[in-house]
Amino acid sequence: MDKVMRLASERGVVLFSKSTCCLSYAVKILFQDLGVTPTVHEVDQDPEGREMERALMRLGCNVPVPAVFIGGKLLGSTNEVMSLHLSGGLIPLLRQYQGLC
Numbered sequence: 768m769d770k771v772m773r774l775a776s777e778r779g780v781v782l783f784s785k786s787t788c789c790l791s792y793a794v795k796i797l798f799q800d801l802g803v804t805p806t807v808h809e810v811d812q813d814p815e816g817r818e819m820e821r822a823l824m825r826l827g828c829n830v831p832v833p834a835v836f837i838g839g840k841l842l843g844s845t846n847e848v849m850s851l852h853l854s855g856g857l858i859p860l861l862r863q864y865q866g867l868c
């Protein structure tokens with residue numbers, strides 16, 4: 768859990784992903800379209816990936832990836848990100864990170 772929280776707080780927008788996950792890819796593309804480049808941690812390519820997935824589940828993720836953190840706080844997975852975007856709430860959260868991450 769410590770590693771996940773440390774990585775999540777090192778940058779403004781952090782995405783825990785799997786390189787083969789289509790939902791992770793969709794979130795990456797959304798951020799790209801919004802002008803934000805998140806720091807991406809591919810858990811399937813990390814030797815501690817299984818433990819990271821378990822830590823993400825303990826933090827409240829229904830599925831371990833994708834898991835999005837903004838400003839060190841867990842936003843959620845694809846459903847939360849897309850719902851927030853559709854309601855107009857995502858862009859204000861990302862505004863300070865556009866072009867910076």
